[in-house]
Amino acid sequence: MATIAPVVGITVNSGLEGVVAAETSISLVDGQAGRLLYRGYEIGDLAAHGSYDRVVALLLDGEWPARDQPLPVANLTPAVLGALRNLPTSAAPLDALRTGVSAFGAERRMGYPPSADQARELIALGPAVVGAFARLRDGKEPVDIAEAAHLGVAGRLLYAISGEEPDPAKARALDAYFTVCAEHGLNASTFTARVITSTQSDLASAVCGAVGALKGRLHGGAPSEVRDQLTQIGDVEHAEQWIREALARGERLMGFGHRIYKTMDPRAAALRQVAERLAADAAWLQLAIDVEDVALRLLAEHKPERALKTNVEYYASIVLDGVGLLTDLYTPAFAVARTAGWTAHALEQSAQGRLIRPDALYVGPDQRPLPAAA
Numbered sequence: 001m002a003t004i005a006p007v008v009g010i011t012v013n014s015g016l017e018g019v020v021a022a023e024t025s026i027s028l029v030d031g032q033a034g035r036l037l038y039r040g041y042e043i044g045d046l047a048a049h050g051s052y053d054r055v056v057a058l059l060l061d062g063e064w065p066a067r068d069q070p071l072p073v074a075n076l077t078p079a080v081l082g083a084l085r086n087l088p089t090s091a092a093p094l095d096a097l098r099t100g101v102s103a104f105g106a107e108r109r110m111g112y113p114p115s116a117d118q119a120r121e122l123i124a125l126g127p128a129v130v131g132a133f134a135r136l137r138d139g140k141e142p143v144d145i146a147e148a149a150h151l152g153v154a155g156r157l158l159y160a161i162s163g164e165e166p167d168p169a170k171a172r173a174l175d176a177y178f179t180v181c182a183e184h185g186l187n188a189s190t191f192t193a194r195v196i197t198s199t200q201s202d203l204a205s206a207v208c209g210a211v212g213a214l215k216g217r218l219h220g221g222a223p224s225e226v227r228d229q230l231t232q233i234g235d236v237e238h239a240e241q242w243i244r245e246a247l248a249r250g251e252r253l254m255g256f257g258h259r260i261y262k263t264m265d266p267r268a269a270a271l272r273q274v275a276e277r278l279a280a281d282a283a284w285l286q287l288a289i290d291v292e293d294v295a296l297r298l299l300a301e302h303k304p305e306r307a308l309k310t311n312v313e314y315y316a317s318i319v320l321d322g323v324g325l326l327t328d329l330y331t332p333a334f335a336v337a338r339t340a341g342w343t344a345h346a347l348e349q350s351a352q353g354r355l356i357r358p359d360a361l362y363v364g365p366d367q368r369p370l371p372a373a374a
């Protein structure tokens with residue numbers, strides 16, 4: 001019988017760290033220096049002086065647009081609305097977003113290769129879908145998103161949820177959050193979108209797959225857990241004991257650590273400023289700032305060999321809470337914002353046109369006979 005030859009000289013890298021799987025000109029994620037640039041522009045500048053809808057143009061088209069123009073509105077089609085109405089009200093809003101994008105893709109039959117116009121449509125669809133589901137589960141009818149065409153994509157999300165013109169300070173804060181979350185190199189969900197595109201599948205399928213990858217707590221699912229963590233700590237006096245006990249149980253502190261950044265995540269620094277400007281709940285923000293100091297000190301003690309610093313999710317949770325989103329809408333908001341990065345990468349991938357297909361090292365049993373039927 002044939003036996004499987006041992007494989008010599010192959011190293012398995014199950015987390016793919018250090019593997020370069022694409023060339024990109026969309027963003028630079030500099031983990032050593034703690035820098036994030038979108039097509040050369042620094043994230044702090046973009047969050048303070050840009051707008052999300054302009055960043056979408058930058059990511060999709062390559063250059064900073066001369067004018068700040070909101071994206072065209074994407075109305076809910078009957079297929080999307082029907083799919084959302086058919087979901088149980090207990091469904092996770094992120095699953096509702098994935099379902100809405102899937103129904104939209106089934107109706108549109110987008111085809112290959114993807115285009116920047118398709119990308120704009122999918123980005124603009126997000127607020128309408130998330131807002132409609134948030135209302136339907138509360139027994140309310142969705143509002144007409146076209147009434148909010150004057151707002152940017154982030155402001156439209158607030159409008160689609162509440163049915164009211166959003167407070168300008170909250171819309172601005174959410175817009176800065178969207179800017180900060182729009183793109184981040186070859187993270188797990190973006191890689192998923194590129195893998196799907198590399199098979200010459202359509203853009204809606206790439207976004208559906210990316211939403212699925214974002215859902216996990218090691219990627220996009222952390223900000224609501226940051227909130228739970230701060231709620232449990234409750235007071236900075238309890239922080240040291242609470243954190244020591246959590247680390248002793250082998251738990252991870254939510255909002256800390258990153259695969260790439262060995263310094264503070266530059267997005268966390270930008271979002272802390274957004275949270276300070278929004279000043280929605282000064283005591284809550286102060287608790288976060290104080291707990292962060294304790295957590296950084298104890299993480300340095302706990303893992304001196306790893307640089308475990310604050311990541312984007314930490315202050316994202318303060319901003320999203322400050323603009324009034326319910327915790328189960330945090331990750332959907334992240335997904336709507338990140339649709340810009342996913343689709344920009346899908347466009348880049350389709351231009352490169354190479355199927356992504358790594359190998360696996362087989363470690364199962366040798367060839368063997370099928371057991372005789374009983």
Ligand code: ACO
Nearest residue numbers: 218219220222251252253254255256257258259306311313
């Ligand atoms: N708290 C406590 N310990 C941690 C943390 C943390 N937040 N992060 C990493 N560690 C420890 C791990 O337990 C591990 O210890 P070990 O070597 O004894 O097993 C070591 O540091 C290395 O951890 P890895 O999982 O190998 O690091 P990786 O690069 O894969 O993880 C990740 C990055 C997933 C973000 C991790 O830091 C984490 O789980 N953080 C908490 C969850 C979180 O904040 N997620 C949001 C990430 S940001 C984003 O995706 C948008």
